[in-house]
Amino acid sequence: MKQSVLDVHQLNKIYGKKSEKQFHALNSVSFAMAEGEFVGVMGPSGAGKTTLLNVISTLDTATNGSVKIAGTDITAMKQGQLADFRSSQLGFIFQDFNLLENLTVYENIALPLSLQSVAVRNIKPAVESVATKLGIEAILNKYPVTISGGQKQRVAAARALVHEPALILADEPTGALDSKNARSLMETMVHLNENHGTSIMLVTHDPLSASYCERILFIQDGKLYKEIHRNSTRSAFHQDILDVLAQFASPDMD
Ligand SMILES: Nc1ncnc2c1ncn2[C@@H]1O[C@H](COP(=O)(O)OP(=O)(O)OP(=O)(O)O)[C@@H](O)[C@H]1O
Numbered sequence: 001m002k003q004s005v006l007d008v009h010q011l012n013k014i015y016g017k018k019s020e021k022q023f024h025a026l027n028s029v030s031f032a033m034a035e036g037e038f039v040g041v042m043g044p045s046g047a048g049k050t051t052l053l054n055v056i057s058t059l060d061t062a063t064n065g066s067v068k069i070a071g072t073d074i075t076a077m078k079q080g081q082l083a084d085f086r087s088s089q090l091g092f093i094f095q096d097f098n099l100l101e102n103l104t105v106y107e108n109i110a111l112p113l114s115l116q117s118v119a120v121r122n123i124k125p126a127v128e129s130v131a132t133k134l135g136i137e138a139i140l141n142k143y144p145v146t147i148s149g150g151q152k153q154r155v156a157a158a159r160a161l162v163h164e165p166a167l168i169l170a171d172e173p174t175g176a177l178d179s180k181n182a183r184s185l186m187e188t189m190v191h192l193n194e195n196h197g198t199s200i201m202l203v204t205h206d207p208l209s210a211s212y213c214e215r216i217l218f219i220q221d222g223k224l225y226k227e228i229h230r231n232s233t234r235s236a237f238h239q240d241i242l243d244v245l246a247q248f249a250s251p252d253m254d
Contacts, residue, residue, distance in 0.1 A: 012063045109155060128140075
């Protein structure tokens with residue numbers, strides 16, 4: 001059996017102090033993700049998706065429960081350890097690409113390695129290898145302002161991957177892309193997942209982007225409401241996702 005890359009156990013997040021008005025944003029959420037899985041997280045606005053992502057990404061702390069990433073319990077870690085863990089084990093892809101405009105594409109991709117003080121002689125092969133995986137080797141010397149939105153998103157993906165993290169966390173990565181570039185980024189993520197074994201957790205509102213995943217977890221009111229697996233074609237999975245989303249809109253949902 002494959003190892004878990006992510007193990008979320010009885011996770012609770014309550015915003016607000018005991019003396020204040022409290023809000024239970026995550027309510028006993030438990031699930032696991034196997035190494036090499038591509039999992040989507042969906043749910044209505046306010047369901048708790050960002051809260052879940054923030055806790056898994058170590059940017060926020062849980063009220064209780066545990067999160068294990070590649071076997072390490074991050075809920076037991078101190079701040080300094082968390083920063084090291086985040087920069088070595090996690091890769092992030094956000095909606096706004098967060099590229100530094102005064103650095104070249106090469107320098108942007110190299111950034112996580114430079115920050116980890118990786119030796120210069122090891123940086124070049126790592127950047128070139130990830131650029132080849134993502135088909136952006138021809139634009140390494142360009143500046144972000146001169147490349148397209150889709151290329152920027154692939155550069156952001158390369159930067160998320162260059163240090164070979166255990167898990168990639170993607171938050172609405174196609175949100176700012178037109179449909180052609182969105183499709184291209186999703187195909188890139190599938191390629192990384194299928195051919196390079198990259199484990200990816202994708203939070204999205206977009207059913208079409210979600211249809212590229214193998215499995216979708218639906219969150220509603222801070223709880224895991226349902227999970228569906230892709231069994232056949234992507235278009236059939238797209239329809240399955242739309243069917244679950246329609247239940248959220250229905251007032252007589254149990
Ligand atoms: N810092 C905070 N203090 C109090 N409540 C918060 C805080 N952050 C989020 N919440 C509440 O927790 C709930 C979950 O928020 P969250 O941002 O995780 O939802 P979401 O599913 O990501 O929504 P969206 O799809 O709109 O981004 C919401 O009701 C929100 O108002």
